[in-house]
Each structure stands twice: as structure tokens, then as C-alpha cells.
Amino acid sequence: MKYTEGPEIRDTKAPAGPIEERWEKRKFSAKLVNPANKRKLNVIVVGTGLAGGSAAATLGELGYNVKSFCYQDSPRRAHSIAAQGGINAAKNYRGDGDSIYRLFYDTVKGGDFRARESNVYRLAQVSVNIIDQAVAQGVPFAREYGGLLDTRSFGGAQVSRTFYARGQTGQQLLLGAYQALERQVAAGTVTMHTRHEMLDLIVSDGRARGIIVRDMVTGEIERHYADAVVLATGGYGNVFFLSTNAKGCNTTAIWRAHERGAYFANPCYTQIHPTCIPVSGEYQSKLTLMSESLRNDGRVWVPLLKNDTRAPGDIPEEERDYYLERIYPAFGNLVPRDIASRAAKNVCDEGRGVGPGGLGVYLDFRDAINRLGRDAVEKKYGNLFEMYERITGENPYDVPMRIYPAVHYTMGGLWVDYDLQSTVPGLFVIGEANFSDHGANRLGASALMQGLADGYFVLPTTIGDYLAAGPFGDVDEEAVAEAEIRVRNKIDRLLSVNGTRTPDSFHRELGKLMWDYCGMERTEESLRKALDRIPELRAEFWQNVKVTGTAEELNQVLEKAGRVADFFDLAELMCLDALVRTESCGGHFRAESQDADGEALRDDENFAHVSAWEHTPDGPVLHKEALEYEYVKMTQRSYK
Numbered sequence: 001m002k003y004t005e006g007p008e009i010r011d012t013k014a015p016a017g018p019i020e021e022r023w024e025k026r027k028f029s030a031k032l033v034n035p036a037n038k039r040k041l042n043v044i045v046v047g048t049g050l051a052g053g054s055a056a057a058t059l060g061e062l063g064y065n066v067k068s069f070c071y072q073d074s075p076r077r078a079h080s081i082a083a084q085g086g087i088n089a090a091k092n093y094r095g096d097g098d099s100i101y102r103l104f105y106d107t108v109k110g111g112d113f114r115a116r117e118s119n120v121y122r123l124a125q126v127s128v129n130i131i132d133q134a135v136a137q138g139v140p141f142a143r144e145y146g147g148l149l150d151t152r153s154f155g156g157a158q159v160s161r162t163f164y165a166r167g168q169t170g171q172q173l174l175l176g177a178y179q180a181l182e183r184q185v186a187a188g189t190v191t192m193h194t195r196h197e198m199l200d201l202i203v204s205d206g207r208a209r210g211i212i213v214r215d216m217v218t219g220e221i222e223r224h225y226a227d228a229v230v231l232a233t234g235g236y237g238n239v240f241f242l243s244t245n246a247k248g249c250n251t252t253a254i255w256r257a258h259e260r261g262a263y264f265a266n267p268c269y270t271q272i273h274p275t276c277i278p279v280s281g282e283y284q285s286k287l288t289l290m291s292e293s294l295r296n297d298g299r300v301w302v303p304l305l306k307n308d309t310r311a312p313g314d315i316p317e318e319e320r321d322y323y324l325e326r327i328y329p330a331f332g333n334l335v336p337r338d339i340a341s342r343a344a345k346n347v348c349d350e351g352r353g354v355g356p357g358g359l360g361v362y363l364d365f366r367d368a369i370n371r372l373g374r375d376a377v378e379k380k381y382g383n384l385f386e387m388y389e390r391i392t393g394e395n396p397y398d399v400p401m402r403i404y405p406a407v408h409y410t411m412g413g414l415w416v417d418y419d420l421q422s423t424v425p426g427l428f429v430i431g432e433a434n435f436s437d438h439g440a441n442r443l444g445a446s447a448l449m450q451g452l453a454d455g456y457f458v459l460p461t462t463i464g465d466y467l468a469a470g471p472f473g474d475v476d477e478e479a480v481a482e483a484e485i486r487v488r489n490k491i492d493r494l495l496s497v498n499g500t501r502t503p504d505s506f507h508r509e510l511g512k513l514m515w516d517y518c519g520m521e522r523t524e525e526s527l528r529k530a531l532d533r534i535p536e537l538r539a540e541f542w543q544n545v546k547v548t549g550t551a552e553e554l555n556q557v558l559e560k561a562g563r564v565a566d567f568f569d570l571a572e573l574m575c576l577d578a579l580v581r582t583e584s585c586g587g588h589f590r591a592e593s594q595d596a597d598g599e600a601l602r603d604d605e606n607f608a609h610v611s612a613w614e615h616t617p618d619g620p621v622l623h624k625e626a627l628e629y630e631y632v633k634m635t636q637r638s639y640k
């Protein structure tokens with residue numbers, strides 16, 4: 001796949017000056033919209049997860065006219081509901097040395113120095129407000145005996161800053177955002193459009209002015225207009241077919257925006273989560289996460305001997321290798337996800353993996369149960385243990401869990417500036433859908449923090465600065481008609497192929513290819529193979545896919561086919577991005593670039609930048625945004 005290089009991105013709109021004052025400065029310099037004018041301004045928010053739900057509720061509360069969209073039957077079924085372990089905040093309730101600066105530092109380091117300092121600092125500042133907001137909504141965070149909110153530890157941090165509600169933190173936070181959203185629906189500031197899928201973005205006179213959606217129940221194609229559009233459509237990990245994401249997660253909304261002019265940043269940065277239930281067979285279509293919070297008390301180990309088939313209970317202590325504790329004594333089982341995942345892969349590659357096919361390591365609670373008692377462990381993790389037992393048939397109170405890394409999160413996404421605005425004026429992108437704050441590796445419990453920071457606090461300020469110049473008048477009819485025709489043509493094309501293979505079978509093959517060639521480890525050879533094979537598979541898709549049913553009805557095969565078609569294009573860009581970035585950093589591990597200990601070896605001289613890809617008819621154009629570190633010194637990451 002050919003690409004060219006375009007001009008660098010020089011201005012991200014972050015204010016200059018001391019880092020702790022930048023967000024205050026931006027808030028003060030942002031233009032305000034007076035309350036009477038807010039009523040005349042329309043905003044579309046696509047997505048009702050933690051990012052979109054909190055944004056739509058807050059914008060409604062501020063007085064804007066908001067239209068909210070999601071493809072589920074209820075906003076509260078967004079994928080955010082699956083989040084288990086917790087949400088970070090620099091509250092320092094424990095007095096264990098946490099601070100805004102430390103959260104900032106951990107996040108920049110955890111992201112392997114590939115995130116923007118200004119954004120990350122703001123995230124750490126806002127984190128403390130999120131907890132207050134959620135508590136005020138009644139989110140039932142776990143509390144400790146004294147009544148304060150309880151915290152636990154997550155990877156990449158030596159302090160305990162993760163707030164949680166058992167293993168259901170996302171669900172409880174989403175219920176909070178949902179309540180706030182429904183309150184605005186009742187107040188008439190937000191109109192809710194469930195079971196509507198955005199299929200195109202309307203760009204008129206260079207501004208994002210609306211979306212084309214398909215009513216997923218009737219098949220009707222609708223046009224919706226606004227003065228600004230917010231995409232909060234989540235991540236694209238399902239390009240790998242097997243992932244911990246909800247089955248519906250897809251790339252269509254952001255890919256369409258990319259085709260309409262929004263740059264796509266760092267598409268190759270994928271997070272492989274170390275603690276998931278291993279794949280159990282060929283027909284599996286979903287992987288299940290076992291929350292990182294389990295690594296607070298669970299100890300990860302494999303047998304010292306290769307091909308050891310003894311039951312875990314029969315392997316004596318001295319014949320076990322607690323390899324994370326051995327290799328990384330300072331962080332132990334709580335090293336960041338990229339490091340823990342690669343370490344698991346390495347011990348399995350050595351032949352010391354456990355379970356079928358040797359693709360698993362133990363996560364053992366024996367010591368925690370002996371130390372704390374079964375009740376205490378059950379209180380903290382009961383629902384996760386139950387989930388594990390239901391899926392595997394094994395009781396983790398009695399035998400160690402078996403876990404293996406799996407695709408979990410995408411740090412890449414649409415490029416946004418400090419205001420969370422994309423390269424299309426009026427198109428804002430929040431939550432997992434943007435690329436903004438995690439660099440090359442996201443620390444656990446930071447996605448909920450970022451989604452809610454964006455939705456409750458950042459976007460509602462920055463979008464006002466843009467909307468102050470609105471309303472933007474009539475939308476160009478021609479632009480709308482073109483967008484609608486594109487949507488109709490694609491649907492017709494999918495339905496007319498009438499081949500022999502299901503969209504799912506193509507998706508499975510694409511996913512396997514991505515996992516094998518652009519997964520936990522990538523090489524020039526593997527990426528070139530993928531870049532050769534993806535266009536062939538895509539061509540076969542367009543000649544041989546079978547989409548049953550019609551466009552004028554509920555048609556999940558059609559929905560799926562449209563999403564898979566977009567995954568092909570995204571997959572190609574991911575592999576290109578991974579090929580061009582010949583360094584290793586965070587979750588992007590190029591086997592050619594590793595140090596003597598097998599750790600990711602960055603090349604700061606050539607790659608301390610964000611790769612922002614522009615879509616053009618002549619192929620992708622790469623724009624680089626240089627990353628500068630004024631506060632955290634760039635070093636080779638060490639968790640030893």
C-alpha cells in the first residue's frame with residue numbers, strides 16, 4: 001500500500017505556559033454562548049456510552065438542543081457497561097503519595113512517551129471532579145470501613161487510585177450517566193434515537209453539519225442536521241474478530257468521518273490485555289476479560305518445567321515461576337498491560353504455557369484466600385469469579401484461573417486537537433473513538449476516566465468555543481444528497497453480491513490474519529504479508545459475500561456486512577501504520593526493535609510523533625505531530 005507524507009501538524013491548540021495552568025487558561029479563553037443562544041444551537045452526539053452519554057447529558061443541561069444516537073435498544077446497553085475493574089482518579093484518599101502530577105507522570109510513562117503532555121495533565125486534573133460528579137449521581141462506589149471511598153491498584157502505578165464498584169464499575173457509572181441523560185430527555189433538551197446507525201457524515205461548506213442514519217428496525221434512511229457533530233462511538237478492537245469488546249463495537253462511524261476528512265491517528269496502537277479467558281475452540285466468537293483488578297491479589301505463574309502437564313495443585317512452590325514478580329520486582333503482578341501480555345506470550349512460546357495448546361498462564365488466588373479469607377476475596381471479585389466459573393466450568397476459589405492475552409482496547413482513533421476537535425471543523429470526537437490521551441499503551445482504569453473527562457468536563461467547554469460562531473445556517477442540499485446516495489449505494493451493493501460466504505466468515509478470516517500478522521508482535525515480513533492479503537480478501541468479500549434479507553427490515557446480516565466492509569479498510573491502514581513505525585512502543589511491538597531483555601525499544605529520534613493519516617483518493621497521506629516532553633523526561637521504561 002503506497003502512502004505519501006504531507007505537512008506536519010504544528011498547532012494542537014494547547015495553550016502554552018505552566019502545564020498546571022493550561023486547562024484553566026483554555027477554559028477562560030474559550031468563547032461563551034449565552035443561555036438564550038444555546039437553545040438555537042443543535043448538537044448531534046453519536047454514542048451513549050460513558051463518553052457520549054455524559055456529553056449529551058451535560059450539553060442538554062447546558063441548554064443546547066441535543067440529538068443522541070446509538071445502535072442499541074437502550075443507551076444504557078453501550079459497551080461501556082462491560083467495564084469491570086474501575087476508574088482512576090488522583091484523590092489520594094489513601095495518603096499513599098498520589099497526586100495529579102503522579103497520575104500524569106504514570107500515564108505519560110505508561111503510554112511509553114507517545115501521548116501529549118498537555119492532554120494527559122488535564123486528564124489527571126479533571127479526574128478528581130469525575131468521582132465527585134459520579135458520587136453526587138449516586139454511583140455506588142465501594143467504600144471502606146471508615147466510610148471513605150475505597151480504592152485498589154491497577155497496572156503501571158505504585159499507588160492505589162482506582163475507584164470501583166465491585167467488578168461492575170462501567171455499569172454503575174453508565175447508569176449514572178444514563179440517569180442524567182434521561183433527565184434531559186424528560187426536560188426536552190435531548191431527543192433520543194436508539195436503534196439508529198450512523199452510516200455517513202454530512203460535511204457542508206467544510207463543516208460537519210449532520211449525519212445520515214439507518215433506522216435499524218424499519219430500514220428507513222434518515223437525515224439529521226446540526227451545528228456540530230460529536231462522535232463517541234467507541235473503539236475498533238473487533239477488527240480482530242476475537243476481542244473482549246461487545247460484539248457490536250465497530251469502526252463504521254469513525255471510518256466514515258475519516259473518509260470525509262478527519263485524520264486517523266496511530267491506528268496501529270492496539271492494547272492486548274493480559275488477563276482474558278483463553279480461546280477454547282474454532283467456533284468461538286467472543287473473548288471474556290478477567291479484570292486487571294484481579295492482579296491486585298492474584299499471582300501469575302507458570303511451571304518452571306516445559307510441557308508440565310501436572311495439575312496446578314500438584315506443582316510444588318519451588319517448581320513454580322512467578323515470572324512477573326521475578327522479572328519486575330518493583331511492580332510485580334501490576335506491571336502495565338503491554339508488558340504483562342508480552343511476558344505471558346514469552347513463557348508460552350518457551351513451552352511453559354498451561355491448558356489446551358499451552359496458551360495460558362495461571363492467575364492464582366490461593367495465597368490471597370489464605371491471607372484474607374474467602375469472604376474478603378468474594379466481596380472484591382465475586383462476580384468475576386462467578387463469570388469465570390460459568391464460562392470454564394472451573395472454580396477459581398479452588399483452582400487457579402487460566403488466562404491469556406486478548407485484544408481489548410484501541411489507543412488509536414480519530415485525531416483531535418486539545419479541544420477534542422478533529423480536522424473537520426465542527427466534528428468533535430471523544431472517548432475511545434479518539435486517540436488523545438493514552439499514547440502507545442493505556443493504563444488500566446484510565447479509559448473510563450478519559451471518557452467521562454471528555455464528556456462531562458472537556459467537551460462541554462470546548463464545543464462552546466466553536467458554537468459561539470453559530471448557528472451556521474442552512475446545510476448544503478447537494479452535500480446531503482451525496483451523502484445519502486453513498487449510503488444507499490453501499491447498501492444496494494452489499495445486497496446485490498449474493499455470493500456464498502457470510503459476512504461473519506470474512507470477518508473471522510480477517511481477524512485471524514490481523515492477530516497473526518499485526519497482533520501482539522509485528523514484523524516487517526508479517527505486516528507485508530497482511531498488506532498483500534487484505535486487498536485480496538476484500539476483493540473476495542465484494543464478489544462473494546452473501547447478505548440475506550432486504551434493506552427495508554431489521555437485517556442484522558446487512559448491518560454486519562457494512563461493518564466488516566469498513567474493517568477491511570481500517571485493517572489495511574493499521575498494518576501500514578505498524579509497518580511505517582519501525583520502532584516498538586507500548587502495545588506496538590515490532591520484533592525487530594527490542595532491547596537485550598526483550599522489552600520494547602523506542603526510537604525517539606525518528607518516532608516521537610503522532611502519526612495522523614489523511615484519507616485521499618490517491619492513497620493515505622501521513623502527517624506527523626511532534627511530541628515534546630517538557631515535564632517528564634523520556635527514558636526507557638522500566639518496571640523493575
Ligand SMILES: Cc1cc2nc3c(=O)[nH]c(=O)nc-3n(C[C@H](O)[C@H](O)[C@H](O)COP(=O)(O)OP(=O)(O)OC[C@H]3O[C@@H](n4cnc5c(N)ncnc54)[C@H](O)[C@@H]3O)c2cc1C
Nearest residue numbers: 047048049051071080084085086198234431432445447448
Ligand atoms: C470487558 C471490558 C472491560 C473494561 N473494563 C474497564 C475498566 O474497568 N476501566 C476502564 O477504564 N476501562 C475499561 N474498559 C474500557 C472501557 O470500557 C471503554 O474504553 C469505554 O467504555 C469506551 O467508552 P465509549 O463511551 O468511548 O464507547 P462505548 O461505550 O463503546 O459506546 C459506543 C457508543 O457508540 C454507539 N455507536 C457506535 N457506532 C455507532 C454508529 N455507527 N451509529 C450509532 N451509534 C453508534 C454505540 O451504540 C454506543 O452507544 C473495558 C473494556 C472492556 C472490553
